[in-house]
Amino acid sequence: MKNMVACDKERLADKIHTFSKFGDTGNGGITRLSLSEPDLQARAEFCKRMKALGADIVTDDMANIYATFKGSEDLPRIAVGSHCDSVVQGGNYDGILGVISAMEVAETIVTKKIPHRHPITVMIWTNEEGARFDPAMMSSGVITGKFDKNKMLASKDKDGITFGEALDASGYKGDEKNRMNPKEYMAFVELHIEQGPVLEAAKMDIGVVEGVVGMVNYEFEFIGQAGHAGTVPQRMRKDALYAASEAIQYLHRELDKLDSKLVYTTGRIICSPNVHTIIPDDVKFTLDARHQDPKIVQQVVDVIENIPKELAKCKVSYRKLWSRKTVAFNKELVDLVEKNAKEYGYSCMRMYSGPGHDAQFVADILPTTMIFVPSIGGHSHCEIEKTSLDDCWKGANVLLQTILDIDKK
Amino acid sequence: MKNMVACDKERLADKIHTFSKFGDTGNGGITRLSLSEPDLQARAEFCKRMKALGADIVTDDMANIYATFKGSEDLPRIAVGSHCDSVVQGGNYDGILGVISAMEVAETIVTKKIPHRHPITVMIWTNEEGARFDPAMMSSGVITGKFDKNKMLASKDKDGITFGEALDASGYKGDEKNRMNPKEYMAFVELHIEQGPVLEAAKMDIGVVEGVVGMVNYEFEFIGQAGHAGTVPQRMRKDALYAASEAIQYLHRELDKLDSKLVYTTGRIICSPNVHTIIPDDVKFTLDARHQDPKIVQQVVDVIENIPKELAKCKVSYRKLWSRKTVAFNKELVDLVEKNAKEYGYSCMRMYSGPGHDAQFVADILPTTMIFVPSIGGHSHCEIEKTSLDDCWKGANVLLQTILDIDKK
Incomplete structure (x- = not known):
C-alpha cells in the first residue's frame, strides 16, 4: 500500500x-x-x-x-x-x-x-x-x-x-x-x-x-386427499407432501442446469393438517431465486411454469408472490x-x-x-x-x- | 338371506x-x-x-x-x-x-x-x-x-x-x-x-x-446450515429441506419394494426457521408404517435404519417415537x-x-x-x-x- x-x-x-x-x-x-x-x-x-x-x-x-x-x-x-x-x-x-x-x-x-x-x-x-x-x-x-x-x-x-x-x-x-x-x-x-x-x-x-440481483419469489401448492394413515392403501393415496418432495427434486434438477451464479431457496413449507397419522392434503412451499442477469431469471420462471400440473396424483399450482429487477x-x-x-x-x-x-x-x-x-x-x-x-x-x-x-x- | x-x-x-x-x-x-x-x-x-x-x-x-x-x-x-x-x-x-x-x-x-x-x-x-x-x-x-x-x-x-x-x-x-x-x-x-x-x-x-395391524412411528431429522437465500452459492449449501425431500424419495423407493398391504405415511413436517429467505437448517418429519405381519414391519425398520447418514451434505438421524405389535x-x-x-x-x-x-x-x-x-x-x-x-x-x-x-x- x-x-x-x-x-x-x-x-x-x-x-x-x-x-x-x-x-x-x-x-x-x-x-x-x-x-x-x-x-x-x-x-x-x-x-x-x-x-x-x-x-x-x-x-x-x-x-x-x-x-x-x-x-x-x-x-x-x-x-x-x-x-x-x-x-x-x-x-x-x-x-x-x-x-x-x-x-x-x-x-x-x-x-x-x-x-x-x-x-x-x-x-x-x-x-x-x-x-x-x-x-x-x-x-x-x-x-x-x-x-x-x-x-x-x-x-x-x-x-x-x-x-x-x-x-x-x-x-x-x-x-x-x-x-x-x-x-x-x-x-x-x-x-x-x-x-x-x-x-x-x-x-x-x-x-x-x-x-x-433481480429475484422472483413464488409459492407452490399441492392439493391431495387427506386420509387415515392406517386405512388408505398406498396405491389409492394422493399424498401432498410426497408430491411436494417430487417438486423440490424437479426444481433442483431443472434449476441446476442453469447458471452457476443462480441461487434459489425453498425456505418455507407449510403442511396441512400436519398430523403424523393423517395423509397430508395441502402442502405449500416457497421458491426464492436470484440472479443478476434478467435472462437467467426468465429461465427460472420458465422452469416454474413448466412444472407438471399433476405430481403423484396431486394438483400442482403456483403463484408469484413478488419479484424485483x-x-x-x-x-x-x-x-x-x-x-x-x-x-x-x-x-x-x-x-x-x-x-x-x-x-x-x-x-x-x-x-x-x-x-x-x-x-x-x-x-x-x-x-x-x-x-x-x-x-x-x-x-x-x-x-x-x-x-x-x-x-x- | x-x-x-x-x-x-x-x-x-x-x-x-x-x-x-x-x-x-x-x-x-x-x-x-x-x-x-x-x-x-x-x-x-x-x-x-x-x-x-x-x-x-x-x-x-x-x-x-x-x-x-x-x-x-x-x-x-x-x-x-x-x-x-x-x-x-x-x-x-x-x-x-x-x-x-x-x-x-x-x-x-x-x-x-x-x-x-x-x-x-x-x-x-x-x-x-x-x-x-x-x-x-x-x-x-x-x-x-x-x-x-x-x-x-x-x-x-x-x-x-x-x-x-x-x-x-x-x-x-x-x-x-x-x-x-x-x-x-x-x-x-x-x-x-x-x-x-x-x-x-x-x-x-x-x-x-x-x-x-402392528405399527412403528419414527421421526427423522436433517441438520444443515442456515444462510441467506441471496448470498450462499448453491454448491456451498447444506439445505435441510432438500435433504428431507431426498429422504422422502428414498423411503418411497425402498418401502414400495415391500408388501402391497404395507401402508406408510409422512404426515408431519417441521421446518426451521421456515422463512422464505433463509436456507432451512433443521427439518423433521414423521414416518408411520403399518402392516399385520411383524416380518414386514421389521423390513420397514431395516429400511429406516439403512437410510444414508448424510443426504445433500446434511446430517441425517432418526428416532423411534413408538410402536405397537x-x-x-x-x-x-x-x-x-x-x-x-x-x-x-x-x-x-x-x-x-x-x-x-x-x-x-x-x-x-x-x-x-x-x-x-x-x-x-x-x-x-x-x-x-x-x-x-x-x-x-x-x-x-x-x-x-x-x-x-x-x-x-
Whole structure:
C-alpha cells in the first residue's frame, strides 16, 4: 500500500464496541428493532459523536438522520451511511458497520483536516430490516417513491403500534424538505457486510458491488386427499407432501442446469393438517431465486411454469408472490471502489448483492454504490455474525478514499 | 338371506339422527369431546333408552358405562359397544355407530323377546379418541393394564382441566369393581366404521376384522446450515429441506419394494426457521408404517435404519417415537362374523384394522372381535364421514346374529 490515507483501527474498534451495547442480548448479539429504545440509544450516540466533530444534524419526515460536514465550496453533498436497526437476535455488523465506518471516515477527515470541496453527509436510514414494521427498506423506499408513505405510517408492529406512532414518539421526525434528493446530493456510498460466504471462501478483503440481483419469489401448492394413515392403501393415496418432495427434486434438477451464479431457496413449507397419522392434503412451499442477469431469471420462471400440473396424483399450482429487477450501481463509482481496494493492496472481487439494501432504492435517484466486507462463516442475521476488525478497517479505508475521490469530481 | 332375525332399519335411523344432535357443529358433523357437555348428553340419552328397555346400568372408575340385560342363566356376560366421544369436527359414525348398533341389537332382542342365556352388556368406552385427553383408548387401556391410572387422571385438556377433574364432575364415575373382567365377561364385539376406502372400493358390505395391524412411528431429522437465500452459492449449501425431500424419495423407493398391504405415511413436517429467505437448517418429519405381519414391519425398520447418514451434505438421524405389535382377534369369533355376513347374503372380506380401537386392548383379556362397515369415500374424522343406512343396518344384523351365536356357546 502506497502512502494512502487511513482510518484509525483502534477508534473503529471502540465504535463497534460502543454500539454493540445498544440492544445487547447478552449472547454476543443485539436486538435493536427500528425506533425501539435501543435504536434511540444508538441514534443518540451517533448524533452526540457527529455533533462533537462539528456536524450539522437534521432529520427528515421518515426519521432518517443526516449529519453534514460542510465542504469548502457550495456544492451537492456526498452521502455515506447505512442503518442501525437489526433483526431479532441479530449481530453487531449488519447495517451498523456501514454507519460506524461512515462515522470513522468523517472523524478521519475532520481530525486529519483533509480538505474536501463537497459537504459530506453521514446517514442513518430508518427501518431497513423491516423486522419491526413491514416492509424492509421502508424509509429509502418512501423517499425514492417506491412505497406510499401513508401505508407505511399505518404499518403495525406485533403489539399493534403503528410506524407513524413510533415515529411521533421517537423525537427524530423531521421535515420532508430534509429528504435526500438529486439536487442537493451528488452520490451515495454504503459499506455493508457481505452476509454470505463468498468473500471468505475466495480469501478476498473487499467485495466490489456491481449491483443487487433481480429475484422472483413464488409459492407452490399441492392439493391431495387427506386420509387415515392406517386405512388408505398406498396405491389409492394422493399424498401432498410426497408430491411436494417430487417438486423440490424437479426444481433442483431443472434449476441446476442453469447458471452457476443462480441461487434459489425453498425456505418455507407449510403442511396441512400436519398430523403424523393423517395423509397430508395441502402442502405449500416457497421458491426464492436470484440472479443478476434478467435472462437467467426468465429461465427460472420458465422452469416454474413448466412444472407438471399433476405430481403423484396431486394438483400442482403456483403463484408469484413478488419479484424485483436487477439494480446496477453507478459504473464510475464501482470502478472507483475497485481501484481504491487495489491501491491499498487489498484483494477484491466484483460481485452482486443477493440481499436488498437501501442503496438499491437510492440508485434510482443518485449515483450509488456499495462496498462489501467478508462475513466470517457467511453468518448474518444471527448473534454470531462477525467481520474481523482488520476487514472492517480495510473496508473503512476503501470507503474513505472513495469519498475523497468522488469529492474531486 | 334365509329366515334370519333382523334389526329395525327405521329405528336405527332414528338413533343415528338423535345422537347426531349431541355436539352438532351445524355443518353435518359433531364435536363431542370426552366428558364434555355434548358427551354427557349422549351418555344420558343412552342410559335413558337402555333403562327403558330394562337394563341394569353401572359405571366403573373410568366412567365406562355398562348397561346389562339379564340372561336366563347365571353366566358370564357378552359385551358389545364402542365409544361416543369424537374428534373436533368429527362425524356421526366413528365410535357412536358401534354404540347405536349395540343399542339396536339389545332393543331387537328385548322387543322380539329373543331368548338368551348369557347377560348382554351394551357398553360405552370413555375417551377413545384422546382428542381431549391424551392418549387415545385411555379407559380400555387402564382397565386392561396398559396405562397407569394416576398418569391418566393427570392428563390435561387444552384448558388445563385434568381427566380426573372431568371424571369427578361428570356424574359417571363409578366403582373399580364394575370394570369389565375375564371372570364375569365371556366376549366383546365392537362394530365400527372402516374409516378407509377399501370396503367401498371392493364393493363389500361387511369387513371381517381379523385384528389390528402392528405399527412403528419414527421421526427423522436433517441438520444443515442456515444462510441467506441471496448470498450462499448453491454448491456451498447444506439445505435441510432438500435433504428431507431426498429422504422422502428414498423411503418411497425402498418401502414400495415391500408388501402391497404395507401402508406408510409422512404426515408431519417441521421446518426451521421456515422463512422464505433463509436456507432451512433443521427439518423433521414423521414416518408411520403399518402392516399385520411383524416380518414386514421389521423390513420397514431395516429400511429406516439403512437410510444414508448424510443426504445433500446434511446430517441425517432418526428416532423411534413408538410402536405397537399386531393384535389378532379371536379366531372363532372372526369366523362367526364371516359366517353370519354370508348367511345374511352380504358380501364381505377379511381385513385388518389400520387404526387402533378399544377392542385391541380388550383382546388381551377376553375373546374379542370387530365388524367393519364401509365409509363413503373412505372419509373419517371429518364432518362428511358417512356410512349408508343400509350398510349400518347390515352391520347391526351381523352384530345381532353374532351375539346370539356367542350366547349359544
